Amino acid sequence: MTAPALELTDAALAYGDRVLWSGLNLSVEPGEFIAVLGPNGSGKTSLLRAILGLQHISGTVRVAGEPVHQGNEHVGYVPQHRSSASAFAIRGRDLVRLGIDGNHWGPGRRNAAVESRVDELLEQVGASSYADVPMSLLSGGEQQRLRIAQAIANRPALLLCDEPLVSLDIPHQQAVVQLISDQGRNGTATLFITHELNPVLPYCDRVLYLVEGSFQLGTVDEVMNDETLSRLYGAPIEVIRRGDRIVVLGTDVAAGDTHHQHCHPGEEH
Numbered sequence: 001m002t003a004p005a006l007e008l009t010d011a012a013l014a015y016g017d018r019v020l021w022s023g024l025n026l027s028v029e030p031g032e033f034i035a036v037l038g039p040n041g042s043g044k045t046s047l048l049r050a051i052l053g054l055q056h057i058s059g060t061v062r063v064a065g066e067p068v069h070q071g072n073e074h075v076g077y078v079p080q081h082r083s084s085a086s087a088f089a090i091r092g093r094d095l096v097r098l099g100i101d102g103n104h105w106g107p108g109r110r111n112a113a114v115e116s117r118v119d120e121l122l123e124q125v126g127a128s129s130y131a132d133v134p135m136s137l138l139s140g141g142e143q144q145r146l147r148i149a150q151a152i153a154n155r156p157a158l159l160l161c162d163e164p165l166v167s168l169d170i171p172h173q174q175a176v177v178q179l180i181s182d183q184g185r186n187g188t189a190t191l192f193i194t195h196e197l198n199p200v201l202p203y204c205d206r207v208l209y210l211v212e213g214s215f216q217l218g219t220v221d222e223v224m225n226d227e228t229l230s231r232l233y234g235a236p237i238e239v240i241r242r243g244d245r246i247v248v249l250g251t252d253v254a255a256g257d258t259h260h261q262h263c264h265p266g267e268e269h
């Protein structure tokens with residue numbers, strides 16, 4: 001039997017007296033796509049950091065059946081986009097190569113095999129034509145494709161994506177989501193942090209919705225409804241389904257979240 005891609009057992013995160021979430025039990029099957037939602041500061045990035053072995057939490061966390069540790073080859077990570085031109089003097093091709101663990105390829109064949117895998121990844125994400133351009137000159141969407149190529153280079157059991165749709169227009173959002181969800185066919189499970197549920201809705205198997213001190217885990221229908229979100233936020237929330245989109249209306253101030261006054265998970269823009 002294949003081990004779950006990710007297994008959290010009675011996991012809890014607290015900074016001092018402030019408990020962000022506790023009693024979290026989550027078993028993610030290979031190929032599953034889970035959207036992680038919640039207002040700013042609810043602990044979404046901290047959850048990814050815990051899975052990356054960068055953040056201590058209580059309870060247990062296992063990736064592909066093994067305890068977490070830094071530099072885990074079973075985990076691919078698409079970090080939050082930060083524009084820092086100086087950090088992107090390297091070319092896309094080099095970024096993607098950094099995602100490949102050379103030890104897999106053996107001596108002798110290593111360079112040719114690595115280069116061929118880099119080409120394959122660039123092709124897979126549609127980035128071959130700009131692979132030799134410095135990252136700093138590329139658009140946000142192009143950079144994001146290359147980050148994804150880097151993250152999937154070792155065919156990870158688990159892909160962790162921290163708001164990969166930020167600063168992308170709708171066609172690029174769709175392309176990025178499609179690219180990431182395609183990895184599910186190879187058995188890669190995905191935890192996908194996003195403030196916008198609609199772009200990932202067609203691919204979403206479950207939702208983990210964090211609100212300070214609490215969380216709800218379930219299918220989209222189980223979580224994205226008036227009763228569940230109102231209980232989670234402790235304030236009236238209305239969830240409207242319009243075609244294949246979800247619109248969330250509610251008291252953003254109750255969540256203490258200024259960001260959500262402009263951008264609520266699932267809200268249309």
Ligand SMILES: Nc1ncnc2c1ncn2[C@@H]1O[C@H](COP(=O)(O)OP(=O)(O)OP(=O)(O)O)[C@@H](O)[C@H]1O
Nearest residue numbers: 015016020038039040041042043044045046047210
């Ligand atoms: N090492 C730390 N010590 C104390 N507090 C921390 C630490 N790291 C993060 N925090 C706080 O914990 C909260 C959760 O942070 P985190 O980055 O996980 O939230 P998030 O849900 O990803 O937010 P956003 O949507 O804004 O990215 C924040 O209020 C943050 O300031």
